[in-house]
Amino acid sequence: MKKTSDVAQLQAIAKQVRRDIIEMLTAAKSGHPGGSLSAVEILVTLYFDVLRHDPANPKWPDRDRFILSKGHAAPVLYSVLAECGYTPKDQLDTLRKLGSIYQGHPDVRFLPALEASTGSLGEGLSLGIGMALAAKLDGRPTRAYVVLGDGEIQEGQIWEAAMFAGDKTVDNLVAIVDYNRIQLDGFVNDIMPLDPLPDKWRAFKWHAIELNGHDIPALQAAFREAAATKGKPTVIIAHTVKGKGVSFMENNPKYHGVAPTVEEMEKALMELA
Amino acid sequence: MPAKTKFELKMGMATREAFGKAVVELGRQNKDIVVLDADLSKSTYTHFFAKEFPDRFFECGIAEANMIAIGSGLASSGKIPFASSFSCFAINKGFEQLRVTAAFPNVNLKVVGTHSGISIGEDGPSQMSIEDLGLACSLPGFSVLSPADEVAMHALVLAAARHVGPVFIRAGRPKAPIVHASGQRFDIGGSVELTEGSDLAIIATGLLVAEAIRAQEALEAEGISARVIDMYSIKPLDRAAIERAAAQTQALVVAEEHLVNTGLGVRVAQVVAETHPCAIEFVGIPDTYAESGTPEELMEKYGLVARNVVAASRRVLSRK
Numbered sequence: 001m002k003k004t005s006d007v008a009q010l011q012a013i014a015k016q017v018r019r020d021i022i023e024m025l026t027a028a029k030s031g032h033p034g035g036s037l038s039a040v041e042i043l044v045t046l047y048f049d050v051l052r053h054d055p056a057n058p059k060w061p062d063r064d065r066f067i068l069s070k071g072h073a074a075p076v077l078y079s080v081l082a083e084c085g086y087t088p089k090d091q092l093d094t095l096r097k098l099g100s101i102y103q104g105h106p107d108v109r110f111l112p113a114l115e116a117s118t119g120s121l122g123e124g125l126s127l128g129i130g131m132a133l134a135a136k137l138d139g140r141p142t143r144a145y146v147v148l149g150d151g152e153i154q155e156g157q158i159w160e161a162a163m164f165a166g167d168k169t170v171d172n173l174v175a176i177v178d179y180n181r182i183q184l185d186g187f188v189n190d191i192m193p194l195d196p197l198p199d200k201w202r203a204f205k206w207h208a209i210e211l212n213g214h215d216i217p218a219l220q221a222a223f224r225e226a227a228a229t230k231g232k233p234t235v236i237i238a239h240t241v242k243g244k245g246v247s248f249m250e251n252n253p254k255y256h257g258v259a260p261t262v263e264e265m266e267k268a269l270m271e272l273a
Numbered sequence: 274m275p276a277k278t279k280f281e282l283k284m285g286m287a288t289r290e291a292f293g294k295a296v297v298e299l300g301r302q303n304k305d306i307v308v309l310d311a312d313l314s315k316s317t318y319t320h321f322f323a324k325e326f327p328d329r330f331f332e333c334g335i336a337e338a339n340m341i342a343i344g345s346g347l348a349s350s351g352k353i354p355f356a357s358s359f360s361c362f363a364i365n366k367g368f369e370q371l372r373v374t375a376a377f378p379n380v381n382l383k384v385v386g387t388h389s390g391i392s393i394g395e396d397g398p399s400q401m402s403i404e405d406l407g408l409a410c411s412l413p414g415f416s417v418l419s420p421a422d423e424v425a426m427h428a429l430v431l432a433a434a435r436h437v438g439p440v441f442i443r444a445g446r447p448k449a450p451i452v453h454a455s456g457q458r459f460d461i462g463g464s465v466e467l468t469e470g471s472d473l474a475i476i477a478t479g480l481l482v483a484e485a486i487r488a489q490e491a492l493e494a495e496g497i498s499a500r501v502i503d504m505y506s507i508k509p510l511d512r513a514a515i516e517r518a519a520a521q522t523q524a525l526v527v528a529e530e531h532l533v534n535t536g537l538g539v540r541v542a543q544v545v546a547e548t549h550p551c552a553i554e555f556v557g558i559p560d561t562y563a564e565s566g567t568p569e570e571l572m573e574k575y576g577l578v579a580r581n582v583v584a585a586s587r588r589v590l591s592r593k
Contacts (some may be wrong), residue, residue: 120369120372123369126338126374127342129346131350
């Protein structure tokens with residue numbers, strides 16, 4: 001893979017990742033399109049520009065660690081790993097099928113390039129803290145990046161972890177909240193509102209940045225700001241659109257956990273041409 | 274026959290204290306050893322480690338779920354973490370994290386639960402861990418250890434650090450009688466035969482090993498020959514030792530300070546059913562929560578002393 005900071009190139013990769021997501025979920029006939037599509041720019045910016053990693057040397061000790069704590073968005077991670085060259089792209093259509101390396105939720109047993117098995121919400125931030133602490137003990141440049149769902153941060157463990165990381169000044173840790181405002185049962189604001197979200201993290205001694213999570217230059221700047229912020233972990237509250245890029249999926253709670261039909265796939269791919 | 278003098282049970286330190294000392298020793302040998310605690314380090318004895326290695330000790334506050342998953346993250350990055358709390362909190366509050374962040378990805382995390390069983394005493398049932406062995410054994414890939422004394426705890430903490438994979442070690446609050454000779458070897462998956470015996474075998478774990486020895490002495494005075502086995506490795510089990518005991522004695526008693534329905538006994542029974550079916554009697558905590566009291570009063574009231582092991586032995590012999 002070639003890393004790039006070029007916004008047009010990153011946008012082109014993002015479009016390809018969206019196409020992968022739609023195709024793999026259609027083939028799987030189940031899965032989570034909405035929250036995969038909302039996180040595309042976040043993962044593409046990380047994997048193709050920001051993260052210190054090497055697909056030819058996946059266990060490089062000095063690599064950065066990435067954890068998709070909202071494990072149900074596995075398709076976006078699988079597509080990005082495949083586009084990076086970690087895993088075979090031609091197997092993406094085996095998603096969720098028996099024996100596939102692309103399990104329903106990320107599973108390190110099948111895919112050793114992953115840093116963590118996730119899927120039970122609320123646990124990834126603590127894992128990221130552990131990896132960040134290990135890097136500090138070893139004097140490595142490693143940073144840990146954890147993508148959280150907005151609904152996910154209703155879990156109490158997230159706030160245990162937030163309190164810990166703030167108090168212990170784990171400043172090589174970045175949390176990104178994919179704030180797409182929809183969870184399985186409906187809109188986050190109807191189920192368990194989170195606002196004022198940046199204030200909550202700041203109260204836990206985090207550096208908080210708010211941005212449009214589909215704005216690649218804004219993401220690049222925020223990751224630079226996080227790296228320059230010492231003595232505090234950073235949270236990026238990324239305002240996103242659930243189902244982003246596919247008109248009939250955008251802001252539609254139905255597509256949290258329903259795969260597209262073949263007809264819907266064709267329509268979506270036309271929009272993502 | 275003269276009474277055996279082999280087991281004059283001398284009181285040793287509590288297994289939790291032996292853990293606290295052993296993990297310091299490990300820390301001196303290996304800089305990858307790290308320790309986490311959840312505001313109980315003075316009780317779990319991890320404060321020894323915190324004092325000597327402050328940079329490698331992580332005080333997590335009263336947040337066990339977070340502690341377990343941070344431990345898994347440290348382990349995923351090459352550290353050998355020992356996460357410690359009261360057993361009931363580490364296992365019950367951290368169970369989901371033990372499952373998804375440690376067992377499922379087979380992470381090299383060690384968890385030490387102290388104040389197990391009812392012998393914590395006056396604090397009462399909310400602090401009593403009587404389900405921990407069953408819960409820990411239910412996690413695929415976990416090794417589950419239950420040392421009887423300071424000798425076993427010391428050796429098993431070292432064995433746990435050598436073993437690659439998740440381990441749960443159960444420790445107790447009260448001082449524990451020393452049942453093992455120093456230098457005794459302990460392997461994960463092993464057991465120790467403390468006395469030879471041909472009429473029945475008493476398979477015990479934790480504090481019940483000392484009670485089993487006292488029972489064996491009482492039985493011997495009646496001319497009954499009881500084999501006592503310390504089954505310190507609850508998972509994996511020493512299947513060969515169980516099979517041998519069942520085949521040679523045809524009568525087993527299993528004794529543990531744990532719910533009788535989900536602990537060592539049912540696991541032994543499974544092996545016996547699969548190999549040499551024979552009569553088994555079970556000494557453990559019935560399907561109930563205990564109460565406040567001194568450890569001695571509680572062990573007496575809930576049927577976990579030598580007298581109960583003797584009674585179970587007579588029952589099993591009558592069924593032979």
